[in-house]
Amino acid sequence: MVANTPRSAIPRSGPRNGNIDVLRLIxxxxxxxxxxxxxxxxxxxxxxxxxxxxxxxxxxFFMLTGYYLLGGGGGNDRQACRSP
Structure with missing residues (x-):
């Protein structure tokens, strides 16, 4: 579903946190x-x-991936978890 969605349609809460990316790499x-x-x-x-x-x-690793899948912790998490 996300693969067919244009990149501009995916909501972003802000820039990525570089420290979390380093932890995810480790x-x-x-x-x-x-x-x-x-x-x-x-x-x-x-x-x-x-x-x-x-x-x-x-x-x-799964928790950090979930952090980014839910929009980086910004916004309304309940709204992000609702099915379309």
Whole structure:
């Protein structure tokens, strides 16, 4: 639905927050590291430690993506969540 919508028709609440984009990039790298699988060059403990330290990245990435999908937190959130 959004892919067929002209870019000018998508409401924007203002400029993007660069800090949130940096956090989203870090979370995306963590998601990739988490889904790569076990790291054979490390011991089992080291591999488990890396995988468990990146567990927060998946939900955090989805939350930041949802922040932008809802218009960057600006405007009326109830109106943004209503179906057309």
């Amino acid at each position: 979370a995306a790298i963590g998601v990739i590291a988490l889904h790569v699988g076990p790291f054979p060059e490390l011991s089992q403990t080291g591999s488990d430690l890396i995988r468990s330290s990146f567990r927060w990245c998946v939900p955090f």
